[in-house]
Amino acid sequence: MEMREDPRENGIILHLSGRIDSSTAPLLEGELNRLIGAGNRKVLLEFSSVTYISSGGLRILLITAKKLRDPGDRFGLCCLPAEVYKILRMAGFTSLFPIYPDEGAGLAGW
């Protein structure tokens, strides 16, 4: 899995690509912890090139959502491929944090 930061005026986008599986989920968790630790309280995960998400990946999303829920915090996902969206929807995660069709829609209200 590859990750690329993309700081914007009203939040930071983390572009993800590849598989979020048992070997890469800890890397994602580390990166999110680092970003949040550095004071980023508005984080948008961009999923267009993610091909797979494991239960370990879902866990990281949930943990991150819990960390970013103070007033003014924002956490969301955008550009989900069908197979990833299906997993989130079937697991009930689509009600836990906002999911946007694209980056613009995500950052618009932040």
Next chain:
Amino acid sequence: MRVLPGGKEILTNSSWNPLPGAEDLRLFPFTRKIDTVSSNSYIIATNERVILIDPGGLPEQTGILTSAIGQLFGTRDVPVTVLFSHVHVDHCIEALRNPWFARPAVLLGAQDAGAAALERGDNRLTQAKLLGEDLAPVRVPLRVLAPVDRGTGAIYRPDFPRSPAGLRLRYNPIVEEGEVFHRQFADIGEGITGELYHTPGHSPDSMCLRIGRTLFMGDILFAASPGMAGVVGWDQKALLSSIRNLLSVIEHDHVEVCCPGHGRPLAASDAMDLLRDVYRDTLTLDGIQEMNPERARFIAEYSEILTERLSEIFTVITGRLLYLCHILEELEEAGVASGLEELDRGALVDDLIQEFHRFGESYRAGKVQDVHIVLKAAQVVRKIEPALEKEGISAVIDPTMVRRAERLISDYMSTVRGFRIEHGTGRIDLSNLVSGIVGKMSAEASEDDEIMDIADDEEAFRTALVRRLAHIPVFDEIEILFDHDKGPHVVNTDEERLSDLFAAILEDLAGAGAGEITISLVKEEDTVALTIWSSDLPSRAPFSKREIKFLQTECDLCGGRISYGKVDGHVKIGISFNSLS
């Protein structure tokens, strides 16, 4: 250190040991992790000669074996008799390719049928094709346990004296209750006689060799294993007979150590237990399909979609448990949440799927063969199965999820074992079935009255609350239209399997972002046609080619025929059945 019941160490690997029961001889076992690339090898040495059982399939293995021989004989060109427990390539290919074995001092020997297979370069009986190899014909001068020797009593094979590595052989069958067990005595040297036994079943040429209290048993312990049972040349009846005969040999000839073709040497009592297990398993393998290269290709493709689907179901189950625990914690029900966390085996399953994915990458890169991925998937699936805490999970999460995972596992294992997948059949009215599923998908978790009625009972309330919270309204924002003619729509199908297939198609459409799904059911002459589509799907097709193939297989098992394609600009999935009305 592994020891025999008497306290003696079984054997030290990759070292010279006294041969149990014939201590004047020395035995060098080379055992390795179990795989289909290369077998174990065993070297038996007298002062004058060497017998090498199964050289295996790796050049580095030959290197170890030749230096072990060098340890005893230095630079002396000692005669080497190579005996193949059977001629599957993982046991013999080094002897066919490595120039060390082409020297005059080396004599290749096999049971008659195996020798013939090597001499005609038979890629099927040797499993060469299945394991991605291509054999050139090779001469195998020493044919043992040949039918031509039967009835020749004490007459030695005429070709033996030509090579110092030849074996003096004498046919001496064991006849018990009218059953003939083909046996040949072989003079090993130094006054010691070995016994060769013909033990077909795993392959027609399988044989075992006993010297003293040591039995070299080839692959009989693996003959009923998924993926191995049913290989070309496999024979259930012969295998059962061979197991019975070997059990008798181990018992009556006081065998102490059994050296299998793969895995570590065993105490005789352990080997007997395993043989009895193999016997029981073999009895269940009536009428299995042949595991040939074509079938391995089919199952290899199936294994990839299977693991993809299993991964998806387990991720959803774990995701729902995570979601539920999160909500319960928010409601300050941490105790209930931690009870549910115990059901979560997501990390274990993630690791197994990851392991399979890495293996799949090697497969797609052409580094491993179809049969390897088939066996890897079987290994992974068998480890995943116990992770499915059926009762606990079904109590809180949609039980059809567990049912679907269970069925995937069982279908795959049946396929790998060579069985046809079991499926039920019955007269079903499709309009009732579809209405029922659509109604269930659109239903609320539970009625408000229901939960209010039990509010006084703390335990019952908590259980009902968990169930209510666990209900994931996957279709709540999707309009599902069900349109049907007056029918009747009675067909022959497997109701449970079709319900799950239908639900899976709807979930796939929902996952692809459908806002509206239309289902139509029409009776046309002698056909009942069920069609599912969405008019507002994003441009990307919701089903990959591999998924369509999987749906096709499932549909076949439901007695239907699937069609998939764009009609009027919409991706439509059709399932048609022969009408019974």
